[in-house]
């Protein structure tokens with residue numbers, strides 16, 4: 041398996057002087073193609089910062105980051121924009137659909153911005169929505185869709201251009217747990233079917249367990265990096281499911 | 293295409309704000325068009341008043357003829373010799389003679405000074421069209437018909453067609469002379485120059501009052517094409533006696549046309565102020581949109597839109613505002629101009645000093661070029677106004693914008 045992203049001793053500081061915040065204090069990380077990896081950690085530990093760097097929304101202050109064969113620091117803003125447009129999909133916590141556009145137009149926009157000229161964009165946008173189960177909702181505006189449906193549109197939008205990487209910062213945080221789990225299952229199906237690499241963050245253990253690799257961030261550093269075997273995963277899922285059942289029972 | 297659709301849809305998001313800032317463009321563009329229509333109308337008006345009322349296109353008169361006040365000396369009258377008459381027949385569309393003199397009209401105890409215009413009844417209307425004249429009674433065609441009084445004179449002396457008045461004036465040799473004549477009618481020509489002090493009579497009758505034989509004071513010509521005026525005047529100048537001079541309508545209108553520059557400057561100021569207002573409105577609209585949509589812009593940036601791309605989107609929104617506003621403003625402005633181009637506006641007689649060539653009905657003049665340019669001006673203003681806010685909109689880093 042080839043390396044998608046390689047991060048060496050990356051540091052990121054916000055602000056300057058006494059108000060400066062060390063968001064990342066030397067992160068080393070290699071992500072292979074096809075991974076389905078979660079970044080977990082307490083609030084403020086640097087999850088979003090790390091995702092933004094990997095997604096090329098931001099650049100690091102120190103260290104080296106290689107993504108898809110590019111030394112990211114050497115790319116111009118235009119080069120970064122092009123990389124994002126063509127190779128990286130995003131899913132956001134608050135869905136971030138364009139409110140005036142319909143579901144299909146939102147997906148189509150991703151193709152347009154990617155400069156995609158391969159065939160009928162409208163058709164491909166419709167197909168992408170079909171794949172996430174929204175074939176009947178093509179002409180709905182975001183405010184006519186539930187949160188889960190909106191996030192599915194966002195998934196379709198991220199995937200329609202067949203990117204190498206999808207970055208998702210807390211994609212389930214604004215969804216109830218069942219809907220969140222469903223969206224995550226959808227992401228994992230896409231990961232399996234299309235081989236697209238997913239990197240996402242969460243602090244919900246139920247979501248975390250669905251990942252195959254769990255990175256634990258604390259105070260801007262990777263504290264734990266756990267790659268699970270299949271049996272690990274099943275055991276974990278079972279344990280969490282029982283936990284939740286008990287938890288739910290306790291609520292009654 | 294998607295970008296255009298996005299821009300259009302974005303404008304519908306805060307419809308009231310959009311309509312408000314668009315109205316300022318509509319207003320600005322309409323005012324430019326109406327203002328230019330008025331200015332062009334004034335120019336036409338002045339030319340029409342001078343050409344149709346007093347000078348024709350090119351006029352021959354005594355050298356150093358007085359131009360100020362009510363002065364029409366009769367000691368410099370002259371005849372038109374045969375060769376000149378023949379040349380004028382061959383080189384003009386029409387020509388005629390007039391004799392202007394200052395006299396007095398007396399009715400019972402009342403008297404008032406008048407500008408008397410003696411005409412050749414057979415030819416005068418070919419040089420000075422009567423289109424805008426309103427006549428109660430008839431225009432005199434012979435000495436027996438008497439005088440046609442302007443509304444100003446008839447009004448002040450309380451005279452009606454059929455009445456009898458005394459016209460008195462100095463003869464060419466300086467003696468006083470007076471004749472009792474009938475009033476053939478009352479006219480208004482729409483030019484205060486004529487309508488306040490004017491009376492019209494035939495050359496025959498004037499000859500009796502002035503003792504002036506065949507001599508006249510003015511020769512007026514009408515050319516087939518007004519554009520030939522200066523060339524014609526130059527050729528005519530070689531054919532007139534030493535003691536005569538030539539005036540063209542262009543010279544006659546100069547004082548009024550000079551006024552045009554002042555009007556144009558005033559309009560430009562108004563336009564500048566209005567456009568400043570619309571520009572502020574549009575800049576504000578685009579800026580508010582920029583602040584409201586920070587997260588959305590961040591999303592677009594994450595999806596690969598560049599900073600110039602964001603600027604383009606916002607300028608496009610401003611441009612759409614300006615384009616629609618410009619078109620509506622152009623429609624509104626030209627509708628108003630076209631209406632008053634046909635209808636005319638009665639001017640208050642403030643302008644009517646009595647010797648400036650103006651007509652008291654102003655017909656606006658429409659111009660396709662002015663209309664199109666004004667609409668484009670609205671569009672360009674909107675684009676320029678939205679540029680800086682668009683730059684601000686594109687400023688937040690994508691990561692920050694997404695977080696907001």
Ligand SMILES: Nc1ncnc2c1ncn2[C@@H]1O[C@H](COP(=O)(O)OP(=O)(O)O)[C@@H](O)[C@H]1O
Pocket residue numbers: 054055061062063081082083084085086087088089090692
């Ligand atoms: N734009 C910013 N300016 C200043 N501080 C920031 C900014 N973004 C994040 N931080 C700080 O950096 C640290 C890491 O933040 P973040 O990456 O958002 O953590 P997480 O996503 O794990 O909650 C936090 O202390 C946060 O307050």
Ligand SMILES: [Mg+2]
Pocket residue numbers: 087088089209
């Ligand atoms: Mg975060």
